[in-house]
Amino acid sequence: MNILLKSTSQILGTMPFNYLERKIHMHDFALMAIIPMVYYYTFFLAMFEGNALMSIPECKNICMLGNAMFIEIGVVSFTINFILSIVRMKRFYPDFYEKLENIDSALKSSALEQNKSRDDSEIAKAQEKVEKRWLVKELIAVAVVAIAFLAAIYVDVSFVEKHFKYYYFVSISFTFPYFTTCLIQGQFISLINDISKRLFKLNTLFENINQECTVRSPIVKIFDTNLVDPPKPVILNNKIISTITNEEKKTSEHTMTDLFRVHEKILSLSVMTNNEFAPQIVPFMTMCFCITLYGIFIETKVIFVAGGINDFLDYIANTFVIWSIITIFVAYLVLRLCCNAYNDMKKTAMIIHEIMQKKPPFMLGSDLYYNKMKAFTLQYLHWEGYFQFNGCGLFSLDYTFIFSSVSAATSYLIVLLQFDMSAILKFEGLSE
Amino acid sequence: MTLKQSTFLASFGQLFFICKIFGLNPQAFGSFGKKIQLIPSGLGKLYVLIITIIVFALYNVLIYAFVDEDKELRAQQSTLTFVIGLFLNYISPVMLVVDQLSAIQNDKKLGEFFNRISKLDYCLAKEGIFINNTIIQNRLFYGLLIIFSFEILIVIATYFMLIDFSQWISVLWFVSMIPSLLSAIDKLWFSNILYGVKQRFEALNEDLESLVAQHTKLKNYKETVEFGSDFNLGYLHKEIFSNKRVSGLTSSDKKSKIKPIEMNDLNLASLNINLKNQSLVSTISGTKVENIVSDLNKLDSKLNTICQLHDELCEIGKSLNELWSLQILALMAYGFLIFTAQLYFFYCSTQNQPIPYLFLSAKNSIITAVFLLYTSWRCVYIIYISWRTSLECKRTGISLHKVGVAADNNDVYEIVNHLSLKLLNHSVDFSACGFFSLDMETLYGVTGGITSYLIILIQFNLAGQQQMEAINKSNWNGTNSDFALTVSTDSSSMISGTGTTGYTNMSTTESTQFF
Numbered sequence: 045m046n047i048l049l050k051s052t053s054q055i056l057g058t059m060p061f062n063y064l065e066r067k068i069h070m071h072d073f074a075l076m077a078i079i080p081m082v083y084y085y086t087f088f089l090a091m092f093e094g095n096a097l098m099s100i101p102e103c104k105n106i107c108m109l110g111n112a113m114f115i116e117i118g119v120v121s122f123t124i125n126f127i128l129s130i131v132r133m134k135r136f137y138p139d140f141y142e143k144l145e146n147i148d149s150a151l152k153s154s155a156l157e158q159n160k161s162r163d164d165s166e167i168a169k170a171q172e173k174v175e176k177r178w179l180v181k182e183l184i185a186v187a188v189v190a191i192a193f194l195a196a197i198y199v200d201v202s203f204v205e206k207h208f209k210y211y212y213f214v215s216i217s218f219t220f221p222y223f224t225t226c227l228i229q230g231q232f233i234s235l236i237n238d239i240s241k242r243l244f245k246l247n248t249l250f251e252n253i254n255q256e257c258t259v260r261s262p263i264v265k266i267f268d269t270n271l272v273d274p275p276k277p278v279i280l281n282n283k284i285i286s287t288i289t290n291e292e293k294k295t296s297e298h299t300m301t302d303l304f305r306v307h308e309k310i311l312s313l314s315v316m317t318n319n320e321f322a323p324q325i326v327p328f329m330t331m332c333f334c335i336t337l338y339g340i341f342i343e344t345k346v347i348f349v350a351g352g353i354n355d356f357l358d359y360i361a362n363t364f365v366i367w368s369i370i371t372i373f374v375a376y377l378v379l380r381l382c383c384n385a386y387n388d389m390k391k392t393a394m395i396i397h398e399i400m401q402k403k404p405p406f407m408l409g410s411d412l413y414y415n416k417m418k419a420f421t422l423q424y425l426h427w428e429g430y431f432q433f434n435g436c437g438l439f440s441l442d443y444t445f446i447f448s449s450v451s452a453a454t455s456y457l458i459v460l461l462q463f464d465m466s467a468i469l470k471f472e473g474l475s476e
Numbered sequence: 477m478t479l480k481q482s483t484f485l486a487s488f489g490q491l492f493f494i495c496k497i498f499g500l501n502p503q504a505f506g507s508f509g510k511k512i513q514l515i516p517s518g519l520g521k522l523y524v525l526i527i528t529i530i531v532f533a534l535y536n537v538l539i540y541a542f543v544d545e546d547k548e549l550r551a552q553q554s555t556l557t558f559v560i561g562l563f564l565n566y567i568s569p570v571m572l573v574v575d576q577l578s579a580i581q582n583d584k585k586l587g588e589f590f591n592r593i594s595k596l597d598y599c600l601a602k603e604g605i606f607i608n609n610t611i612i613q614n615r616l617f618y619g620l621l622i623i624f625s626f627e628i629l630i631v632i633a634t635y636f637m638l639i640d641f642s643q644w645i646s647v648l649w650f651v652s653m654i655p656s657l658l659s660a661i662d663k664l665w666f667s668n669i670l671y672g673v674k675q676r677f678e679a680l681n682e683d684l685e686s687l688v689a690q691h692t693k694l695k696n697y698k699e700t701v702e703f704g705s706d707f708n709l710g711y712l713h714k715e716i717f718s719n720k721r722v723s724g725l726t727s728s729d730k731k732s733k734i735k736p737i738e739m740n741d742l743n744l745a746s747l748n749i750n751l752k753n754q755s756l757v758s759t760i761s762g763t764k765v766e767n768i769v770s771d772l773n774k775l776d777s778k779l780n781t782i783c784q785l786h787d788e789l790c791e792i793g794k795s796l797n798e799l800w801s802l803q804i805l806a807l808m809a810y811g812f813l814i815f816t817a818q819l820y821f822f823y824c825s826t827q828n829q830p831i832p833y834l835f836l837s838a839k840n841s842i843i844t845a846v847f848l849l850y851t852s853w854r855c856v857y858i859i860y861i862s863w864r865t866s867l868e869c870k871r872t873g874i875s876l877h878k879v880g881v882a883a884d885n886n887d888v889y890e891i892v893n894h895l896s897l898k899l900l901n902h903s904v905d906f907s908a909c910g911f912f913s914l915d916m917e918t919l920y921g922v923t924g925g926i927t928s929y930l931i932i933l934i935q936f937n938l939a940g941q942q943q944m945e946a947i948n949k950s951n952w953n954g955t956n957s958d959f960a961l962t963v964s965t966d967s968s969s970m971i972s973g974t975g976t977t978g979y980t981n982m983s984t985t986e987s988t989q990f991f
Binding site for chain 2: 305415419420438455
């Protein structure tokens with residue numbers, strides 16, 4: 045897991061310290077207890093003691109509604125996310141990393157096996173290149189999110205500095221829940237990222253086998269059905285075939301079984317991760333949807349008409365817009381990574397199909413490899429029916445979700461934009 | 477191997493007893509007590525019919541008794557609210573009638589259905605799979621507890637908080653609870669039988685997983701003693717090969733047919749491998765593993781039986797769905813309409829508009845919240861458990877393939893591939909009369925539906941209000957002092973441009989406390 049992400053989420057109490065140990069020490073959970081308490085206290089101050097924006101006379105109806113909505117959506121999603129994080133305790137992470145290590149070692153050993161029979165530095169180079177690209181992508185994502193967070197905090201702080209002295213403290217109740225829920229999604233993203241890296245490695249190993257199959261020995265070509273002249277019946281006994289195969293460079297198809305096992309392990313690991321995080325993804329997506337809707341609404345109906353008149357209103361609108369952009373970006377990352385991982389899983393089955401079509405030499409001797417690969421592809425069919433990255437089964441986490449949520453948002457927006465706001469704006473002294 | 481533990485049907489005894497009292501199940505009471513069987517009875521059918529007619533009649537009396545209360549509503553409101561209200565009034569008795577009529581229709585089938593399950597249980601027991609039926613008993617108990625407590629809580633709270641209970645006619649209010657209570661109890665049958673089916677699917681999967689574990693253990697063990705390193709050898713070849721080697725090693729054991737495990741034991745003893753491996757051997761050399769490994773046919777027949785049992789379970793699931801599909805459709809329709817209506821009338825009541833008398837509970841926010849929770853629980857639970865069951869059904873194929881990969885042997889692969897194609901065609905997808913499937917995606921769709929209908933209804937309401945205002949030209953003041961509601965209602969009060977009370981009051985009084 046990314047160090048920056050890990051340390052921030054540990055400091056902000058969304059993850060216990062020493063999360064890789066199975067044993068539960070109370071002091072690992074100290075921050076997970078203190079930080080939420082501080083947050084709930086500030087929430088209490090803001091909501092019921094009137095210490096926040098809502099208590100200021102300049103902040104009228106729309107501004108107040110926005111403020112209350114922002115705080116309340118925040119507290120609901122924070123509470124759900126926080127409870128689930130506590131429940132997760134240390135049960136999940138050690139399991140996850142143990143399984144990941146298991147997969148890694150299996151991958152490494154089969155990679156070694158494959159390298160014995162071949163010495164391609166090109167593949168290693170290509171892999172290095174891809175790994176570099178992964179790293180760059182990761183860094184870009186982290187940087188964008190970090191900059192967005194900083195911008196959000198800057199907007200908050202600069203506004204508060206302008207108008208209040210002690211608002212800093214209460215301000216925690218405002219943006220903190222959004223920050224932490226995004227961090228939890230970040231944890232999910234990084235775990236899926238780990239999984240997808242393994243899938244990529246697995247696919248390169250399968251691709252190696254596939255590449256080996258394309259290089260055919262001349263004798264094997266006799267068995268090819270699409271030759272120009274009809275082949276004469278060739279009598280080859282087992283002995284000849286075995287001598288032919290022995291002469292060839294040793295191939296690495298025997299690693300296949302291990303690789304199939306690894307594929308199965310990776311898939312069950314993704315099922316586990318998805319089940320663990322799905323209850324947190326659902327409220328996050330809902331939150332993202334709600335604040336984006338209200339953000340668009342307030343921008344088009346209020347700020348468009350009466351922007352720049354009331355500082356507080358502008359501030360509320362800005363926060364909505366900033367946080368909706370950040371949450372949308374995070375949600376997009378979640379969807380993108382899930383989609384990529386899912387496609388990688390599919391790709392493995394595709395490679396196997398390709399190998400089967402090529403009828404490589406190792407399939408001639410016995411039915412074993414044919415049956416093995418057939419079993420794998422059939423199993424993948426079962427997997428396809430059983431699993432896809434999803435949010436508690438409510439929606440699948442791929443690009444179709446973007447389509448469905450955008451269409452839902454449009455229909456709500458059409459209804460919302462029909463509201464006649466002129467009377468209220470007049471009432472608040474925002475327009476003539 | 478005792479089959480004395482209670483049968484699946486026996487765990488429904490409590491529920492059956494309660495259902496007989498309320499007239500939900502037409503089956504004979506006596507035969508259940510003696511033989512634990514559901515046998516159709518004419519008298520029971522008559523009783524169910526009578527109960528249905530009585531409840532339906534009482535419900536009508538209730539509606540007509542309170543029709544006067546709605547006069548104001550008819551006068552003041554657009555006809556829309558009134559018509560919706562009237563339509564909604566009848567959804568719960570309709571649901572009850574559907575339930576009862578299908579129960580009468582299914583009286584014979586339900587008994588047959590349970591016989592089928594007990595046959596399946598017998599087959600499972602033969603395979604060494606035992607199902608714990610006491611879980612169902614506990615679940616039924618808690619289900620009944622939840623249903624009764626919620627229904628009674630809601631009715632009593634409404635009765636004492638919102639109804640003028642000085643009039644004797646107000647006692648009729650308790651009738652309003654009966655249809656939904658009865659149908660909720662009826663759904664307990666469905667959800668718990670379904671849970672039982674899910675348990676059986678899980679047991680099958682676990683059995684397959686245990687096979688996987690045995691094979692992987694064996695495999696690891698073989699690797700440690702460096703036996704069978706040649707990958708291309710088929711399983712049978714290996715066995716022959718091993719026998720030869722053993723015979724070379726120990727000539728005294730020639731006449732007894734030597735199994736590979738025993739040979740390995742010998743090998744191991746001679747190789748003197750460390751303790752860890754020895755412990756592994758001791759776990760492997762259990763009779764079960766030996767049998768499975770030594771006899772491929774046994775594995776074949778085992779997998780075949782599991783596949784057949786899976787098929788039978790799928791069929792059971794399908795027939796279960798058929799038995800209850802109409803009732804579930806009614807329940808989902810009820811849930812959707814009532815949920816939307818309750819929210820809409822809750823909105824109306826916060827705007828101080830009159831609402832239909834039967835939705836009186838919408839006047840109080842806490843009762844509304846409890847009611848919505850209860851209604852959504854009833855619908856979501858059924859959807860959730862159907863979804864889980866069909867997922868569990870799909871997992872069997874994956875577990876089957878795991879066995880294949882763990883054994884890693886050509887013959888096993890052939891068996892597995894053959895069965896896998898079969899399993900691909902077994903699927904149990906639950907649906908409500910085929911209108912929609914009972915999975916979580918439907919829930920997502922329904923949630924979206926409820927929200928959009930609610931927004932449309934509120935918009936109509938707002939338009940109506942504005943029209944009325946324009947006609948009356950009177951200053952209608954929407955006061956809403958309930959702070960907890962302000963977020964949901966403020967958007968509307970804001971739009972109508974009248975109710976600005978909520979936050980401004982607070983802000984003026986409390987701005988002084990701002991640090």
